[in-house]
Amino acid sequence: MTPPSRTSVVVVGVESYEAGPDWDLDGPAEDARRFADWFLERDVPPERVSVLVSPLERNAAVWEQRPHPVHPADQATVHRELLRRIAGEDGELLWVVWGGHGVVDAAGHRRVFCADAVSDDRVNLDLDEALAFFRSNAVSAFRRQIWLVDACQSLPDVRRTRRRLPHSAFPAGSPTAGHDQAALFAVRAGERALNLSGERTGLFSREVLRLLADADPGLWPPDVNALYASLRHTFADLRARGLARQTPIHLWSRGWDGSEGQLLATGTPAAPAPARPSNAAVRAVAEALLAVPEWRSPAARQEMIGLVRGDIGLWAVVPEQPTPRLTAIAVVRTCLRYAGAPQELVEAARLCAGDAPEVKALSQAVDALLMSG
Known part of the structure; x- marks a missing residue:
């Protein structure tokens, strides 16, 4: 101490x-x-x-x-x-x-x-x-x-x-x-x-x-x-x-418990992403992300992405794509490369959009994605 x-x-x-x-x-x-x-x-x-x-x-x-x-x-x-x-x-x-x-x-x-x-x-x-x-x-x-x-x-x-x-x-x-x-x-x-x-x-x-x-x-x-x-x-x-x-x-910058990134949620350690997630599961998460109202605003979308995995700078890894849909797909696929990032994406959406029904649907889609493959 x-x-x-x-x-x-x-x-x-x-x-x-x-x-x-x-x-x-x-x-x-x-x-x-x-x-x-x-x-x-x-x-x-x-x-x-x-x-x-x-x-x-x-x-x-x-x-x-x-x-x-x-x-x-x-x-x-x-x-x-x-x-x-x-x-x-x-x-x-x-x-x-x-x-x-x-x-x-x-x-x-x-x-x-x-x-x-x-x-x-x-x-x-x-x-x-x-x-x-x-x-x-x-x-x-x-x-x-x-x-x-x-x-x-x-x-x-x-x-x-x-x-x-x-x-x-x-x-x-x-x-x-x-x-x-x-x-x-x-x-x-x-x-x-x-x-x-x-x-x-x-x-x-x-x-x-x-x-x-x-x-x-x-x-x-x-x-x-x-x-x-x-x-x-x-x-x-x-x-x-x-x-x-x-x-x-x-x-x-580096959590006092040895973890790195940004605190968006607490609880049990994040489950690893599946090695080969199904395209249908990835598409379902992307669709759920598109349904979150804040995702439609470029500024809010950038803020949401910026909240995920502060240690790697997700926004720098995934630049804005020509359409919100392509950006959503790129974000989901990139999150799958980092343990805990899909769950942080849900928490980022919750911070930006509150406890909206769309956020609950996104959480369910992410849970299904992590169980697939």
Whole structure:
């Protein structure tokens, strides 16, 4: 078990942006305070808890006397903390928590905006590059990492944007299997993360903090797989009651149990695919996949495929075909090459389409496929 004394924390909460009041959020700074307090309660040393915050003026007083370092959340400070201080620090476990505005760029990278972003110079942190950097050989410490991101993954509106997103690259490192990195995002690509201004909290942050408060105090760090499973059930219930539209997702580079890929389901080990599945069974799965409404949208289809087997990058292995049907067939046949991938395809459909009847039919078709041959 990693001791709290060997844990380092970076918490970022951006409420006020140089872009002006249209960008204001009332909640990320208060969430940052709550997260920082939780780490202190779990005996993480105050000097190893760094908070970068840009609060609204009415929320600034609480930051005047804190037991841990407090810094502004501008881009220069964000990069200095992550690239210089944290990357060079000695430790076993790293937590990074971010709350604020975010988007997905044209390349599919998740970006979160820094406090000095303005409309024509939306300075940001490329989360995908940051995650790759911290799981590379450029960072010798922090073999275990947990990243929590409560930010939108909206697609930028090109009609209202005069310039492309600026890019400040992280140094390149070589991939290594020595880092176990889990990342929980409040939403999937194209969705908006709900901020509850009346409660001064993000919905995702509120639920994460609630679950962390109930976690076993004798276990450090908390079981991130159990945390995600609880979040998944919580948000499924909130969506069913019309209280949320967002779907949290969980990615990892190498699971702490030794598995690789993306956590979409838990339970018994996946059964291997049949050596020679029947064409009829493959066709049945492809037809069931075509029936899922989200499959008809190119963007949603790409998101669904991207959720399967994050270790191999299924979307890179199976490029978009001329028709949705051909894409479905290619995806099914490719999934059969990787143990567990057909089941992950069902879970990806469930994440994107919920518990629709079409998803149940897809699950049944996949079960039949795995029993054929």
